[in-house]
Amino acid sequence: MKEFKQIAEWMSRNPDVGHDSPIVSSLPSPNFEMDGKPYTSFSTNNYLALATSRRLVAAAQRGLDKYGVANCESRLLGGDLDVYREVEFKLAHLKKKSGSILYATGYLTNLGALSSLVRSPLICRAYGFRPTSRMTYAFFTDEYNHISIREGIRLSGADRFTYRHADLNHLEMLLRENDAHSKIIVSDGVFSQDGDIAALPDLLNLAEKYDAMVYIDDAHGTGVLGPNGGGISEHFQCYHERLIHMGTLSKAYGAIGGFVAADEWICEILRLTSPAYGFTSTLPPDQAFAVSEAIDMVTDEPERRLSLWENQRMFVNQMLSQDFEIVSTQTPIVPVIIGDDCASDEFARQLRGFGFYVDSVKFPAVAKGKARLRIILNAHHTREQIQALAHAMVVVREINRVPSAQLAVV
Known part of the structure; x- marks a missing residue:
């Protein structure tokens, strides 16, 4: 028992080590509600927005x-x-x-x-x-x-x-x-x-x-x-x-x-x-x-997948045009490199102020110095939502002076 208590005490002294998961009151499709406020999720794995579709619920x-x-x-x-x-x-x-x-x-x-x-x-x-x-x-x-x-x-x-x-x-x-x-x-x-x-x-x-x-x-x-x-x-x-x-x-x-x-x-x-x-x-x-x-x-509904890929291409083009460093352009998972763990967390927090929920991924999930915003596109994202997210990312980058970079890997 002693070592477990030591770990618990250490975690209490280092709150950044733990995971403070937000409590949500609806599931992203990709829009959802958290703490009584509406958000658009760019982190859900519900790629085709099937989870809340009427046909699947039925x-x-x-x-x-x-x-x-x-x-x-x-x-x-x-x-x-x-x-x-x-x-x-x-x-x-x-x-x-x-x-x-x-x-x-x-x-x-x-x-x-x-x-x-x-x-x-x-x-x-x-x-x-x-x-x-x-x-x-x-x-x-x-x-x-x-x-x-x-x-x-x-x-x-x-x-x-x-x-x-x-x-x-x-x-x-x-x-x-x-x-x-x-x-x-x-x-x-x-x-x-x-x-x-x-x-x-x-x-x-x-x-x-x-x-x-x-x-x-x-x-x-x-x-x-x-x-x-x-x-x-x-x-x-x-x-x-x-x-x-x-x-x-x-x-x-x-x-x-x-x-x-x-x-x-x-x-x-x-x-x-x-x-x-x-x-x-x-x-x-x-x-x-x-x-x-x-x-x-x-x-039966190929338009869902077609919409997903159209959204992916649109977001990638937005990021490249604004000189963000992205890891890959191959799939609807589009990671944007921030670098520092704390800077990545702060970037994601400030994006929530614009109504967007984005995952900040850091060590040990990725190497130190490679913290990133993992943007996941969805079939039900609108063009307006994607453009608004790209704009918000530019604003937050300027506020925090995160350096621009070229595409890392395609």
Whole structure:
């Protein structure tokens, strides 16, 4: 107990260390209310504004009417509703795979899938499986991968090798020098703090060369990237038997949950060996109804995605014309570099005075000296809102004398 009390006392003396989350009275679509005041959010992951759409709410209501508030069972023990199989079928079709498996959240998906894949031979021994030889495993992970990936790999107990962000030469060197029987390259599809897209075709080329698999976390790409919202594979028109897709249902799809889409035999192994799937309740039925509807909406209402990308291009052009330093122009995540942690927090605070809610992202989420405003565009932002935000950012920059800079990375 003593060390926990010491940490608590230290945190009380250093209030900037903690997280003072604002209490909101409505959810951003992208407009919302906080502390009795209206704001426009440029931080929500509700990319297509589906979460509050009438069609999605109606779908969730059908789930509530049919099944009630929650599924209190494991899917292995009487809780495997037909709607879950329907969603899994749609997700497998979306990713052009023969199977998929649902988890309760995206974070839990990475913890459950990554920790279980390499332990499956050991777990299957309890059922009578006897491998013909002892296998060794190694993960190769981008240094900017989401913490859920890092935690899932840590829980696996397998060897882990971290390559410099998007550095394919470094990754190849690590693959070439490693003699593990089974190698798994793991990468975000869209990196959440930088907004850049992983070079999936190149990752798959390396996987082919070094007999590896590629596990891609397409949380920010599913529903957003590609002509039909199919994600990073559709974006690159790149499909491969070595590819395992992971995705979340709480961003573009506006609901909750996560999934893995892969060859059916991989999904069946996860159903058998992943405690995060079998030893917990899954997503509530109303959310499964909502996800099933959301997958259809992304196809049926392409104007949402078109509007999102029009807004992204407009904001990027506004930032470039005003000489802001932005990290990437590839996705609706457009990080604007401020530099100092305190300056970034103050910039975000002053933007709230103009009615805009923007996330200030700082260490340890990003490197020291690289604090940023992470601007996330939304399908329902108006031209007037985007122009007003750009104007407010210029005003706040002048007030605080934040230096202008050129585009860092495209």
